[in-house]
Amino acid sequence: MPDSVHExxxxxxxxxxxxxxxxxxxxxxxxxxxxxxxxxxxxxxxxSDFLHVLISGSVDLFSAWNDRETSLATVRPVSTFILAATxxxxxxxxxxxxxxxxxxxxxxxxxxxxxxxADSDFARAIVTELALCYRSVVKAQKNLKLRTSSExxxxxxxRAQARAGGQAEFELGFEKRRLASVLGMTxxxxxxxFKGLQPHGVVAxxxxxxxxxxDKLKRFARPNPLIDDPKT
Amino acid sequence: MPDSVHExxxxxxxxxxxxxxxxxxxxxxxxxxxxxxxxxxxxxxxxSDFLHVLISGSVDLFSAWNDRETSLATVRPVSTFILAATxxxxxxxxxxxxxxxxxxxxxxxxxxxxxxxADSDFARAIVTELALCYRSVVKAQKNLKLRTSSExxxxxxxRAQARAGGQAEFELGFEKRRLASVLGMTxxxxxxxFKGLQPHGVVAxxxxxxxxxxDKLKRFARPNPLIDDPKT
DNA sequence: AGATGAAATTGACAAATATCAATATTGGAG
DNA sequence: CTCCAATATTGATATTTGTCAATTTCATCT
Numbered sequence: 001m002p003d004s005v006h007e008x009x010x011x012x013x014x015x016x017x018x019x020x021x022x023x024x025x026x027x028x029x030x031x032x033x034x035x036x037x038x039x040x041x042x043x044x045x046x047x048s049d050f051l052h053v054l055i056s057g058s059v060d061l062f063s064a065w066n067d068r069e070t071s072l073a074t075v076r077p078v079s080t081f082i083l084a085a086t087x088x089x090x091x092x093x094x095x096x097x098x099x100x101x102x103x104x105x106x107x108x109x110x111x112x113x114x115x116x117x118a119d120s121d122f123a124r125a126i127v128t129e130l131a132l133c134y135r136s137v138v139k140a141q142k143n144l145k146l147r148t149s150s151e152x153x154x155x156x157x158x159r160a161q162a163r164a165g166g167q168a169e170f171e172l173g174f175e176k177r178r179l180a181s182v183l184g185m186t187x188x189x190x191x192x193x194f195k196g197l198q199p200h201g202v203v204a205x206x207x208x209x210x211x212x213x214x215d216k217l218k219r220f221a222r223p224n225p226l227i228d229d230p231k232t
Numbered sequence: 233m234p235d236s237v238h239e240x241x242x243x244x245x246x247x248x249x250x251x252x253x254x255x256x257x258x259x260x261x262x263x264x265x266x267x268x269x270x271x272x273x274x275x276x277x278x279x280s281d282f283l284h285v286l287i288s289g290s291v292d293l294f295s296a297w298n299d300r301e302t303s304l305a306t307v308r309p310v311s312t313f314i315l316a317a318t319x320x321x322x323x324x325x326x327x328x329x330x331x332x333x334x335x336x337x338x339x340x341x342x343x344x345x346x347x348x349x350a351d352s353d354f355a356r357a358i359v360t361e362l363a364l365c366y367r368s369v370v371k372a373q374k375n376l377k378l379r380t381s382s383e384x385x386x387x388x389x390x391r392a393q394a395r396a397g398g399q400a401e402f403e404l405g406f407e408k409r410r411l412a413s414v415l416g417m418t419x420x421x422x423x424x425x426f427k428g429l430q431p432h433g434v435v436a437x438x439x440x441x442x443x444x445x446x447d448k449l450k451r452f453a454r455p456n457p458l459i460d461d462p463k464t
Numbered sequence: 465a466g467a468t469g470a471a472a473t474t475g476a477c478a479a480a481t482a483t484c485a486a487t488a489t490t491g492g493a494g
Numbered sequence: 495c496t497c498c499a500a501t502a503t504t505g506a507t508a509t510t511t512g513t514c515a516a517t518t519t520c521a522t523c524t
Contacts, residue, residue, distance in 0.1 A: 045458055065456055065459065084366045090464050091464060124352075127319055132320065134362055139325065145302040146295065226276055
């Protein structure tokens, strides 16, 4: 594995405080692989053999049951995924597939657990990371249970706009069918939801979205930091 | 705070490995209070001043937005709640209220964070606890996004039966209106969902539920350990 | 035991969301 | 640049879920 990747992983909050020798141990057992788009990386129910670190590209975390399937989250670089399964040495709860060509570092879970026992700085970093993950799922749960689909879309667009730097017009970033799944609705319904937001100043063309009057949209969306702010 | 309570808290996985002196420090700053039913303990958005440990009774974790409200979980003794907010020193994401008369130990969050930095055994225990919490919310999310309300009810009943020791008839444990909220539906709809499960062998009378033919119900519910097993 | 108020159920209806089929659009491959 | 296949949209309709009002059941207090 090239040193530049080491450095990038080391920069992650999860790894930046641990002892050098422990980090090197982890990296010795790890390897980097490049995957084409739409490759299944892990399948829910499988044993959690590797902690994954997404270096570049993007990954969809999803789950299936009884012929239905839903997207639970999108992983963007540089970050880890399926940390909880690794820590608990339990099967994955979600499946993962690449959305585009992606470079992923794989660190053996057994090593992670071993170093976790030996390095308390690493253990503390894991706590912070897990608490953050936990809170983000709680927010997703509130979003889903307390809001209608249009409200979820409206708030999603406001968040996407903030992520894009606050400009009035921005790229949607991924396919509408996946957005629909993330938001918990069908693609057809999403299409109509976009239309329903037109009176609130949303202009959607292909992959670009414009928010004419953010205040107007906000009056409809009623964003709330306890649901929508990824930082808290 | 009486010693018997110390012992009970000490028995919790979260506290059973930490150094004695650290545990005692925590207990010195802590206090126990008894609350009547339906008392608001915490309100989402408030700073997380205390880690709560439920000694007896039961507590509803819920959230509100825009005049709507939903139950997210029920806490049963003996366990902690709002650990993630405490660790991250961030506002609570959920509100909490007692469902019945409850005894609750309150441990100052600042102390928890201090000992967390000093005691690596404690830090490790927190990791395990958080990973468990995280996975349980992911399961709840999958339950909500992949299943219809009848399917959620059916699987809930199977889990409740397992919790009650597997007997054919068992107590529901709490009000149907709250069950409805937990399952993400209205009380009226829940009432109809119960009826809809009659052909699958469910007999519901007041607070008691009977499952005549578990296999029949399972064929409809299709329980899945990656959603329904609280242990994995 | 009877009265009382909350919770649960039922019925009629409305809204939200999904499904299916048809058409339009779009982003790439050659 | 054009065609192709996937994606997105639209329309019509079905299903699921929610709302409101009326009624019944239940638990509890006296």
